[in-house]
Structure formats: C-alpha cells, structure tokens
Amino acid sequence: MKSYDFKKIEPHWQEFWQREHLFTAKPAGGGRDFYMLMMFPYPSGTLHVGHGRNYIIGDALCRFMKMRGYNVLSPMGWDAFGLPAENFAIRQGVHPADSTRDNIDKMRRQFKEWGIVYDWERELASCHPGFYRWTQWLFLRMHEKGLAYRRRADVNWCDSCKTVLANEQVVEGACERCGNPVDQRDLEQWFLRITRYADRLLDDLGTLEEWPERVKVMQANWIGRSEGVELDFKVEGESDDQSLRVYTTRPDTIYGATFMAMAPEHPRLAGLVAGRPEEKAVLAFAAEVRRESAFARGAGLVEKRGLFTGRHAINPYSGEKVPIWAANFVLPGYGTGAIMAVPAHDQRDFEFARAAGLPVRVVIAGPEGPLDPAAMTEAFTADGVMVDSGPWSGRNNRQGIAEMIAHAEKEGFGQGTVNFRLRDWLISRQRYWGAPIPIVHCDACGEVPVPDDQLPVELPRDVEFRPTGDSPLAACPEFVNTPCPACGAPARRETDTMDTFVDSSWYFLRFISPRLTSAPFDREEVNRWLPVGQYIGGIEHAILHLLYARFVTKFLHDIGWTEFEEPFARLFTQGMITYPAARCARHGWVPIAQVKEQTCPQCEETVEISLQKMAKSKYNVVAPASIIDRFGADTERLFTLFMAPPERECEWSDEGVRGASRFLNRIWKLVQETSAELGSEQGAADATSGDAELRRRTHAVTRKVTEDLGQDLHFNTAVAALMEFSNFLADYLQKTARGKWDRPGVARALKILVQLLHPFAPHITEELWRDLGERDSVLAGGWPEWDESALALDVVELAVTVNGKLRANISVPVDATREQVQDLALAHERIVKILDGREPRKVIVVPGRLVNVVV
RNA sequence: GCGAAAGUGGCGGAACUGGUAGACGCGCUGGAUUUAGGAUCCAGUGGGGAACUCCCCAUGGGGGUUCGAAUCCCCCCUUUCGCACCA
Numbered sequence: 001m002k003s004y005d006f007k008k009i010e011p012h013w014q015e016f017w018q019r020e021h022l023f024t025a026k027p028a029g030g031g032r033d034f035y036m037l038m039m040f041p042y043p044s045g046t047l048h049v050g051h052g053r054n055y056i057i058g059d060a061l062c063r064f065m066k067m068r069g070y071n072v073l074s075p076m077g078w079d080a081f082g083l084p085a086e087n088f089a090i091r092q093g094v095h096p097a098d099s100t101r102d103n104i105d106k107m108r109r110q111f112k113e114w115g116i117v118y119d120w121e122r123e124l125a126s127c128h129p130g131f132y133r134w135t136q137w138l139f140l141r142m143h144e145k146g147l148a149y150r151r152r153a154d155v156n157w158c159d160s161c162k163t164v165l166a167n168e169q170v171v172e173g174a175c176e177r178c179g180n181p182v183d184q185r186d187l188e189q190w191f192l193r194i195t196r197y198a199d200r201l202l203d204d205l206g207t208l209e210e211w212p213e214r215v216k217v218m219q220a221n222w223i224g225r226s227e228g229v230e231l232d233f234k235v236e237g238e239s240d241d242q243s244l245r246v247y248t249t250r251p252d253t254i255y256g257a258t259f260m261a262m263a264p265e266h267p268r269l270a271g272l273v274a275g276r277p278e279e280k281a282v283l284a285f286a287a288e289v290r291r292e293s294a295f296a297r298g299a300g301l302v303e304k305r306g307l308f309t310g311r312h313a314i315n316p317y318s319g320e321k322v323p324i325w326a327a328n329f330v331l332p333g334y335g336t337g338a339i340m341a342v343p344a345h346d347q348r349d350f351e352f353a354r355a356a357g358l359p360v361r362v363v364i365a366g367p368e369g370p371l372d373p374a375a376m377t378e379a380f381t382a383d384g385v386m387v388d389s390g391p392w393s394g395r396n397n398r399q400g401i402a403e404m405i406a407h408a409e410k411e412g413f414g415q416g417t418v419n420f421r422l423r424d425w426l427i428s429r430q431r432y433w434g435a436p437i438p439i440v441h442c443d444a445c446g447e448v449p450v451p452d453d454q455l456p457v458e459l460p461r462d463v464e465f466r467p468t469g470d471s472p473l474a475a476c477p478e479f480v481n482t483p484c485p486a487c488g489a490p491a492r493r494e495t496d497t498m499d500t501f502v503d504s505s506w507y508f509l510r511f512i513s514p515r516l517t518s519a520p521f522d523r524e525e526v527n528r529w530l531p532v533g534q535y536i537g538g539i540e541h542a543i544l545h546l547l548y549a550r551f552v553t554k555f556l557h558d559i560g561w562t563e564f565e566e567p568f569a570r571l572f573t574q575g576m577i578t579y580p581a582a583r584c585a586r587h588g589w590v591p592i593a594q595v596k597e598q599t600c601p602q603c604e605e606t607v608e609i610s611l612q613k614m615a616k617s618k619y620n621v622v623a624p625a626s627i628i629d630r631f632g633a634d635t636e637r638l639f640t641l642f643m644a645p646p647e648r649e650c651e652w653s654d655e656g657v658r659g660a661s662r663f664l665n666r667i668w669k670l671v672q673e674t675s676a677e678l679g680s681e682q683g684a685a686d687a688t689s690g691d692a693e694l695r696r697r698t699h700a701v702t703r704k705v706t707e708d709l710g711q712d713l714h715f716n717t718a719v720a721a722l723m724e725f726s727n728f729l730a731d732y733l734q735k736t737a738r739g740k741w742d743r744p745g746v747a748r749a750l751k752i753l754v755q756l757l758h759p760f761a762p763h764i765t766e767e768l769w770r771d772l773g774e775r776d777s778v779l780a781g782g783w784p785e786w787d788e789s790a791l792a793l794d795v796v797e798l799a800v801t802v803n804g805k806l807r808a809n810i811s812v813p814v815d816a817t818r819e820q821v822q823d824l825a826l827a828h829e830r831i832v833k834i835l836d837g838r839e840p841r842k843v844i845v846v847p848g849r850l851v852n853v854v855v
Numbered sequence: 856g857c858g859a860a861a862g863u864g865g866c867g868g869a870a871c872u873g874g875u876a877g878a879c880g881c882g883c884u885g886g887a888u889u890u891a892g893g894a895u896c897c898a899g900u901g902g903g904g905a906a907c908u909c910c911c912c913a914u915g916g917g918g919g920u921u922c923g924a925a926u927c928c929c930c931c932c933u934u935u936c937g938c939a940c941c942a
Contacts, residue, residue: 334941348940720879799875804923849874854922
C-alpha cells in the first residue's frame with residue numbers, strides 16, 4: 001500500500017492548483033458569481049496557527065463554493081503601510097519598502113504551504129504607487145465635496161518616542177511601546193467628515209441582516225445618536241446675543257437646574273471672567289485641566305473639579321438666576337461644550353453638586369412621589385411626573401420633553417437637535433510609511449489639491465527616519481519643494497501621510513480591477529461582483545475598519561461610482577485562538593515553552609500561567625511549520641476547523657492535532673485498501689438495490705456537511721459527521737464478508753467521502769481522488785447531492801418513557817399508526833412490569849420520537 | 856454601572872421548531888500486537904449504587920410552565936466581550 005507521505009503530496013498539489021489556475025475568477029455576469037473576501041493582513045512576516053484560522057475558514061468556504069459551481073472570486077492583498085515597518089526601520093535600519101516586500105514574500109509562501117489558494121493574479125499592496133494613487137484620488141474626491149478638511153486638533157504625543165501616535169497605539173492613556181503617559185498636542189490635522197454620514201451609517205445597520213448582531217450593536221454605540229435640544233441661557237450683564245448655549249436631552253428637568261457648567265476649553269470662558277476677581281484662578285484651573293490626559297478625563301477617571309466664574313445665567317423657562325461654573329467633567333467636543341446642571345436627575349451633576357456644596361432640586365417624581373433631596377445618594381434618572389416645574393407641572397416627563405422643545409423653538413431660544421458621539425475621522429499621520437496626502441500649500445493660492453493627472457504623489461525612498469515629531473517627509477526638500485499646481489510659484493507639499501485605515505476602506509473595490517490605470521476600479525465590474533458575498537475577519541475590526549469601509553462605499557455611491565451602498569452583505573467574525581502564556585512579575589511575558597514547573601526561565605520566580613490570545617509579544621505562539629512538518633498542512637487545517645465553532649474563542653491543543661492526524665491516516669488507509677479491493681468498480685450509479693444503511697448514511701452525511709458549510713459555517717460538526725461516516729464505513733467493510741459488499745455502494749461512498757472532505761483537507765483528497773480512478777481535480781468533480789427520500793428509515797427506534805423517564809426502546813415501522821405504536825409500547829415487557837397493573841392516565845405518541853406513558 | 860453573549864463529563868465541544876443529554880474528538884482504563892513506542896487495532900469511559908444488561912442522581916444555583924425542559928419563563932451566581940463623565 002502506498003504510504004501517506006504528506007511531505008510529498010502537499011507541495012505537489014500546491015503546484016498543481018497554481019499551475020492549473022484553478023482559482024482564477026472568470027468575469028462576472030453568469031449569475032453564480034461569488035465574492036469571498038478575507039480582511040487583507042498587515043504583512044508582519046510571521047504567521048502562527050492562530051492567524052491560520054481566518055484563512056483556513058475562508059479557504060474551506062472558497063473550495064466549497066467552487067465545488068458547488070460558483071464562479072468564486074477570492075483575492076488576497078496586503079495592508080502594507082503602517083507604523084511597524086517604520087519602527088523597524090528606525091531600530092534596524094532596513095527600509096520599510098524592503099522589509100515589507102520580504103515579509104510579503106514570506107507570507108505568500110506561508111499561505112501556499114497551508115494549501116490556501118487565492119486568485120493571485122489580483123494581488124495588491126496598499127504601499128504600491130499603483131494602489132495608493134487611487135487612495136489619493138479618493139482623498140481628492142472627498143476634498144472636492146468638502147468632506148476632507150484641515151483644522152487644528154489635539155493629537156496623541158509621546159514625548160519619549162518623540163512621535164505622534166495613532167489612537168489605537170494609545171493603551172489606557174500610555175504609549176503602547178514605551179509605556180510613557182501620552183499627552184496632547186495641538187497641531188493642524190486632516191479630517192474626513194464621516195459625521196455627515198452618521199445618520200445613514202446608523203440607519204443602514206438595519207439592512208445588514210447577515211451581520212453578527214454584536215458588531216451592529218458596537219457600531220451603533222460608537223455612532224451614539226442622541227436626540228435633544230440646544231437652549232440659550234442669557235448671561236447676566238451681557239447682551240442678548242451673547243447667550244450661553246447648552247445641549248440637553250432632558251429639557252423636562254430644567255426647573256431643577258441649580259447651576260451651569262462649561263468646559264474649561266470653552267471659547268467664551270476667558271471673556272466671561274475677564275477683569276473679575278475670579279479671573280486668575282479660573283484661567284489657571286482651565287490650563288491645569290488641559291494638561292490632564294484626555295483619556296483619563298474622557299473615561300471619567302479624574303475627580304470632578306470646578307470653579308465658580310462669578311457670573312450668572314438666566315434659566316429661559318423659569319427666569320431663575322443660576323451660577324456659571326467651569327468644570328472638568330464637561331467635555332469640550334460634545335454638544336456645545338456647556339451644560340445646564342440638574343443634580344437631582346443626572347448622576348454626574350449630582351456627584352459634582354455634592355462635592356461643591358451646590359443645591360439639589362427634585363422636579364421629576366417617581367411612582368412613590370418626589371424624593372427628598374437631602375436623603376438622596378444618587379440622581380433619579382428614570383421617567384416620571386414633572387413637579388415644581390411651573391406651568392409644566394403634572395405632565396408626564398416624556399410628553400413634557402416634546403412640548404418644551406416646541407415651546408423653545410416657538411419662542412426662539414432653542415432648537416431641537418440631534419447629536420452624535422461619532423467624531424470626524426482624523427486621517428493625518430506625521431509619519432513616513434503611508435500614502436502622502438495630495439495637497440500643495442502655496443502662499444498665494446492656499447491649499448491646492450494635486451491635479452488627478454499628477455497622481456500619484458510618490459513617497460521618496462531616501463529619507464531620515466529618526467523621529468523628531470515632524471513627518472520624516474518634511475526633512476526631504478526634494479519632496480517638499482514643488483511648484484504650485486495652480487499658479488506655478490514655489491510651494492510646499494503637504495508632508496503628512498494618511499492613516500492606513502484609509503487604504504483598507506476601499507481595497508475590496510480595487511481587487512475587481514487591480515491593474516486598471518485609468519480609474520480606481522471598473523464601475524460595471526464592481527457592480528456585478530459587489531457587495532461582497534462573504535467577508536471574514538477578526539472582531540477587532542468590528543468598529544473602525546468596517547465603519548470606514550461603509551462610509552467610503554456610501555460616499556462613492558453618492559458620487560456615482562457604485563450602485564450599492566453597503567460593501568459587505570454577509571460578515572463573519574472568527575474567534576481568537578488562545579494558548580497558555582507565562583508572566584513573570586519581574587520579566588513580564590516569558591516564553592511558555594521554556595517554563596518548567598511554573599518557574600521563570602530567567603529568574604527563579606514562580607510565573608503566572610493564563611490563557612492568552614496567541615501573540616508574538618506574549619511568547620505563546622505555535623508555529624505552523626512545527627505542525628506542518630510533523631503532521632502536514634491538512635492536519636492543521638482539519639484540526640483548526642474541528643476544534644470549536646469558528647466564531648468562538650478556542651484554546652489550541654497539541655493533543656487534539658494528533659487526533660486530526662490519526663483521522664486522516666485512517667481515511668488514507670481506508671481508501672487505499674478498499675479501492676485496491678474494489679479494482680475498477682465504478683460507483684456512479686446510486687442503486688437502491690444495494691445496502692440500504694450504507695446508502696442512507698451516504699446521503700445523510702452529504703446533507704449534514706452541505707448544510708453545516710452552507711448555512712452556519714459549522715465546520716466542527718461537519719468534520720464530526722465525516723468522522724462518524726468513515727467510522728461507519730470502516731465498520732461495515734470489516735463486518736461484512738468481502739463477497740457480500742455492496743461494491744457500487746462502497747465505491748460511491750468513498751468518492752463522496754473524499755469530495756466532502758476536500759474543503760477541509762484539500763491535498764490528501766486530491767491524491768485519493770486519483771487513487772479512486774478519477775483523472776481531473778476533485779474541485780472539478782462538483783459537490784455531491786443528496787436525495788431526501790434516501791434518508792428515510794424503514795424502521796425507527798422509539799424511546800418509551802414512563803412519566804418522562806426512559807424505560808425501554810422499541811422498533812416500529814415508520815408507517816405504523818399511533819395506535820400500533822402505543823400498543824407496542826404498552827406491550828413491552830418492561831413497561832408492563834413498571835405499570836404493574838396500573839392504567840395509564842395518558843399516552844403521548846410523538847411520531848418518530850418517543851412514546852410517553854403517564855401514570 | 857449599562858449592554859450583549861455564554862455557563863453541559865477530566866478537556867474541546869454535540870443535541871433540529873421542547874421529545875432517548877453527552878454526537879465527534881482529546882485524555883484516561885483494560886486488552887491485543889510489538890525489542891520498543893508519543894505507532895496501530897479491539898473494548899470501556901458523566902457520577903453513585905447494584906453487580907450482568909436494573910435503580911438513583913446529573914446540563915452554574917433556586918423556583919415555575921409542561922405528559923416531557925440543556926432548550927421556554929422568573930430570581931440569583933459566575934465568566935467573557937463591548938461601552939463607560941457624550942449631558
């Protein structure tokens with residue numbers, strides 16, 4: 001018998017798939033087109049078995065769809081810009097272009113070794129000028145529509161690394177790399193006006209039926225829509241047009257407003273205190289608050305503090321005079337940056353009022369009547385009846401809100417407003433390794449967009465990487481100095497580059513026509529292929545990437561480039577793979593492989609071992625090479641898909657891998673031995689004359705695997721069904737005398753087994769397919785069909801329960817009547833004994849399931 | 856604190872619209888073969904009792920609905936994830 005030599009088989013079929021272009025998509029338009037996409041990775045160079053899950057899931061699905069006759073487009077590319085390559089250049093002196101290219105080569109090889117196939121003819125890299133030319137094009141289209149703009153803004157600054165950090169590099173207020181606290185610097189920054197799309201991004205979540213609910217919830221929270229009203233409070237001693245505007249969702253509580261509070265950053269603050277005794281202290285306080293970390297302040301980790309400004313405002317409803325405070329808990333970026341404070345009905349206002357000794361006044365009564373302010377320990381934020389609210393008293397507060405907003409609008413001191421938590425998208429980075437922002441600054445013409453025909457604005461290769469705080473491009477005169485596209489006078493290029501999320505917000509469109517030089521993509525082709533039929537990626541992109549991609553798609557729709565408004569019809573987020581990791585109190589994460597008896601390999605301290613996401617930084621990765629070398633890629637694939645439902649987090653198990661390997665070895669032996677015995681027997685005919693159980697099982701496993709893959713992506717139960725089927729088959733062959741084998745049935749079962757197994761273990765199945773006498777790829781052999789009528793049993797086993805407890809099993813013909821079933825059950829020896837002469841009070845017969853006797 | 860998801864053998868996990876809990880795999884136990892095995896094959900494996908195929912208890916805990924609940928309802932506990940001064 002030929003041995004299962006995966007080291008020979010796997011490279012052979014990998015070459016074969018590539019040579020035969022089996023995964024090159026045909027032009028769309030046949031009606032069975034399927035765009036299947038995995039989030040393109042950052043080319044880090046080294047992949048571990050945890051990364052593999054994403055791609056293995058995608059590949060299994062891709063092969064399944066292909067076998068079912070779909071014209072599948074499954075491309076792969078590289079999210080190749082970004083900080084790690086630049087940081088590597090700073091540390092090691094290797095140019096990002098070189099390290100990125102090397103890493104891409106490594107990863108492409110890795111995919112191949114996993115047996116993962118893509119339409120490589122469409123490969124793209126976001127750092128390639130042929131790609132980022134169109135990222136710049138996209139920026140210019142947004143700029144034309146006023147959606148890309150520049151303003152001063154606070155950015156994260158790490159003074160130890162001398163660099164600006166992206167939000168995602170700030171972990172709990174500290175620099176991700178050095179741990180230094182991050183502070184804020186006020187710099188000119190570029191933004192994309194995503195807030196203009198906030199309503200549509202929120203509303204259209206409702207159309208995404210095949211997205212995980214939790215992703216939609218996360219996006220909805222992030223967008224954070226709130227309905228309220230802006231109200232003008234006149235300031236005592238100022239003219240009417242100098243009113244202070246606040247935003248509130250609870251105008252019904254306004255009679256309980258006992259003070260006002262404004263953000264220390266509020267532009268009016270300095271003017272209000274000018275020349276007053278409070279001026280010095282208030283301005284000092286404001287300066288101090290600005291130095292507090294934005295993270296700590298935004299997360300409410302800072303103690304609430306504030307100062308009275310010495311000024312008062314007039315409540316527009318009651319005419320009452322209330323003091324104006326400056327307070328650190330009021331955020332400058334939300335609403336109007338000033339609030340009316342109602343301690344009795346807002347927890348934050350309550351806490352501040354208690355600390356500052358300000359009064360609490362109850363104006364909403366709960367079911368048990370109004371609370372006593374002196375006795376309250378927290379704010380009452382529920383709905384209720386309005387009290388002590390002038391003419392509005394006695395109203396239900398929800399009704400009061402609507403009426404009071406209408407009143408404010410009529411009287412002209414307020415306006416119903418919708419506010420979002422979502423902020424405009426800050427896209428500029430003071431870094432080198434990104435797409436340059438295609439803008440030229442001219443002293444005469446101002447901000448001038450680079451004309452389309454001058455794109456791409458290419459990154460110069462030779463720059464100084466040492467971080468100074470400015471973009472490295474600023475120190476490169478050949479790049480910076482350029483004539484103004486408008487007037488021709490000497491001008492300066494913008495030296496900031498774009499956030500890599502801009503690249504990934506549209507790359508899925510570029511795959512449709514990756515080499516097109518006249519446009520970012522072919523509109524007609526894009527409309528035929530998209531929306532993406534199945535998008536697969538990690539949950540960590542639930543908000544940013546997916547929101548940005550949706551925003552950009554809607555924008556391109558609005559300017560006539562796409563017919564669809566949502567890019568991804570179906571989304572799947574796979575769970576992380578975890579593995580034990582060791583942490584030493586002194587040395588941090590230490591390699592788990594070197595830990596013996598829970599002791600740190602560097603010192604003698606006991607380490608703490610916990611399950612962690614597999615990550616290089618935690619030294620707990622399992623290298624695919626170690627698995628592929630010992631067991632083969634098919635084993636890794638099979639185990640990865642078998643260990644748990646793919647959406648769930650799961651621990652990698654080295655023992656489990658061996659189980660998968662054993663299974664493949666058994667399949668190999670089963671097919672080799674049996675096909676040798678069968679000789680040239682053909683299993684094409686699905687004769688009903690053969691072994692009924694064999695036939696039924698063959699159809700049943702076909703249905704199970706097809707449904708698990710086609711509906712819920714439950715690869716784990718599909719694999720289990722295949723194991724069960726092969727166990728049955730081996731058992732049948734062993735227990736039935738060779739002369740009595742249902743030879744066509746067995747031949748057919750083997751072929752179907754191989755076909756159904758292909759998406760999971762593609763190499764071994766290609767090999768076995770040939771050994772079963774086939775000449776073409778298993779991918780070309782179609783996907784087996786099942787016949788529902790073949791699943792029916794002649795005789796079924798029914799459980800007989802007495803008062804719900806299992807007492808006996810009976811075999812009855814499927815077409816037996818209820819009466820026959822009941823009689824059979826009651827006549828069963830054990831049931832007779834248990835009933836012991838008692839009359840059953842009731843007998844429930846569930847056809848095909850059970851009989852329950854109630855006594 | 857708010858929101859969501861989830862708690863099933865020693866472990867990963869099965870269980871269709873309520874209908875024989877523990878599929879499949881790992882691990883473990885016994886046996887066969889082997890110089891040996893981290894190889895292969897056979898048998899067993901939720902717990903407790905009884906000893907042949909019988910009883911009791913078991914799906915985080917406690918109630919409830921039902922002939923029948925892992926599944927539905929209520930209360931509680933735990934874990935994970937997300938959000939968290941957004942007025």
